[in-house]
Amino acid sequence: MQNIGAFGFAIGSRLVTAIVQLWVIATLVFSLMYIMPGDPVLMLLGPDSNPTPEAIAATRAQLGLDQPVLSQYVKWLGGAMQGNLGTSLDGYPVAQYIGNGVFKTLELAFAAILVASLIGVPLGIAAALNRGRFLDGLLTSVATLGISVPVYILGSLLILGLSLKLGWLPASGYTNMSRSVAMHFEKLILPAITLGFGLAASIARMTRSSMLEILGKDFVRSLRARGMSERRIVWRHVLRNAAIPIVTIIGLQLGNLMGGTVLVEALFNWPGLSTLLVTAVSNRNYPLVQGAILTIAALFILINLCVDLFYTLLDPRIRRKRA
Numbered sequence: 001m002q003n004i005g006a007f008g009f010a011i012g013s014r015l016v017t018a019i020v021q022l023w024v025i026a027t028l029v030f031s032l033m034y035i036m037p038g039d040p041v042l043m044l045l046g047p048d049s050n051p052t053p054e055a056i057a058a059t060r061a062q063l064g065l066d067q068p069v070l071s072q073y074v075k076w077l078g079g080a081m082q083g084n085l086g087t088s089l090d091g092y093p094v095a096q097y098i099g100n101g102v103f104k105t106l107e108l109a110f111a112a113i114l115v116a117s118l119i120g121v122p123l124g125i126a127a128a129l130n131r132g133r134f135l136d137g138l139l140t141s142v143a144t145l146g147i148s149v150p151v152y153i154l155g156s157l158l159i160l161g162l163s164l165k166l167g168w169l170p171a172s173g174y175t176n177m178s179r180s181v182a183m184h185f186e187k188l189i190l191p192a193i194t195l196g197f198g199l200a201a202s203i204a205r206m207t208r209s210s211m212l213e214i215l216g217k218d219f220v221r222s223l224r225a226r227g228m229s230e231r232r233i234v235w236r237h238v239l240r241n242a243a244i245p246i247v248t249i250i251g252l253q254l255g256n257l258m259g260g261t262v263l264v265e266a267l268f269n270w271p272g273l274s275t276l277l278v279t280a281v282s283n284r285n286y287p288l289v290q291g292a293i294l295t296i297a298a299l300f301i302l303i304n305l306c307v308d309l310f311y312t313l314l315d316p317r318i319r320r321k322r323a
Contacts, residue, residue, distance in 0.1 A: 011309060018305045025297040026080060029290050030073055041065065062087075076290075085291035094291035097276060102295055104174065105272035108195070108265070109257035111188055115196030116203050117250060123200070124207025124246075129234065131212060139204065146201030155194040155267045162190065172269040191268040195261065199253045206249040210242035217241075251307030255300040 041059050051059075060066045064075070064086075079086065085094035127139040163171040169190055175183040214220065215238055223233050262274040273292060280288035 014305055014308055018301050021301050022298055025301075026077060026294055027073075029294045029297070030076055032286070032290060032293070080294060085294070086287040088285055088288045090285075094287050097288060098273070098291050098295050101271060101273040101276040101292075102299070104270060105258065105261055105265070105274060106299070108188065108191055108261055108270060108272060109254055111192035112195035112199060112257060113250060113254050115192050116199035116253070119196065120200035120203030121207050121246065124204040125211060125234070125239070127204065127208040128211035128215065140208075143201040143204045146197050146204075149198065151194050151198060152263050152267055154197060155190070155264060158190050158194060159267075172267070174269065174271055187268075187270075191264050191270055194268075195257065195264050202253065203246065203249055207242070207246050210245040211238060214238045214242045247307060247310060251303060251310075254307075255303045258296045258299045258303070 041056055057066070064072050067075075076086065083095055085098065088094050088097060123139050123143070127136045127143075130136045159171045162168045170183070170187045171190075173187055175187055177184045220233060220238060223237060224230075258273070260274070261270075261272055262278060264270065265272045265275045266278070273296060277289065277292040277296070279285075280292060
């Protein structure tokens with residue numbers, strides 16, 4: 001009962017923190033049009049268009065900028081809490097654009113993290129178990145290479161090699177699953193590998209470092225002295241104790257991917273949230289920019305909240321400490 005109460009307290013405290021963080025970010029996002037130099041209406045209409053006073057007044061009314069700032073803030077924040085992020089300058093709801101892009105970005109991000117974890121964790125374990133040997137040096141070099149290669153270079157090489165040269169996978173594009181499930185996942189593979197390769201290198205290095213730290217603990221030597229097999233020690237005791245730093249790096253990388261898929265989405269013509277944000281900025285579509293930034297920030301906070309709560313399941317000592 002005490003453990004359940006401690007876990008509930010941990011959830012409650014983290015939820016309160018997440019709500020406060022989201023409110024601060026929402027306030028900053030709302031202030032976006034006011035902290036930027038110049039009149040947002042004139043920037044929207046174009047500095048060389050010589051808009052008439054009537055056009056300026058109509059655009060200001062469309063954006064709601066003709067009302068007091070506090071009234072605008074309360075109205076915008078209340079709508080955001082209900083999922084209403086306003087109306088884009090082309091007349092469509094911002095939430096509709098966000099809904100079309102956010103799931104595509106989430107799918108790409110989770111696919112990249114899955115690829116990175118499936119590659120990085122085993123490589124990190126193998127490097128740690130072969131410390132100082134040739135395999136350790138080889139895997140460390142591969143990890144360094146993965147971190148050093150920019151995603152647009154790796155993506156271009158994958159397109160040239162696997163798509164244009166060998167014809168194994170489509171070069172770019174997006175196909176809805178309702179049209180073809182096979183084609184959907186075929187077009188997801190290359191961008192997922194492009195994003196996941198660099199992340200796999202970071203995960204492998206963290207896994208190796210965490211494994212080496214746990215392998216040097218006294219309890220591991222005690223387990224070996226008792227005659228326990230090395231396989232059981234590694235998979236049942238060492239890896240579990242080394243999991244928290246690994247989960248941390250995976251969670252942070254997943255959160256960063258919410259706004260860090262711009263180059264890959266552009267390279268592979270993947271219509272995600274990052275592409276939507278870049279297009280909105282280029283078109284000076286401020287309501288859409290606000291909605292996209294707020295959604296990315298909310299996803300980042302939510303992912304970090306889930307990772308933080310997952311810690312308490314991996315290590316009860318964290319739960320007791322927070323209680």
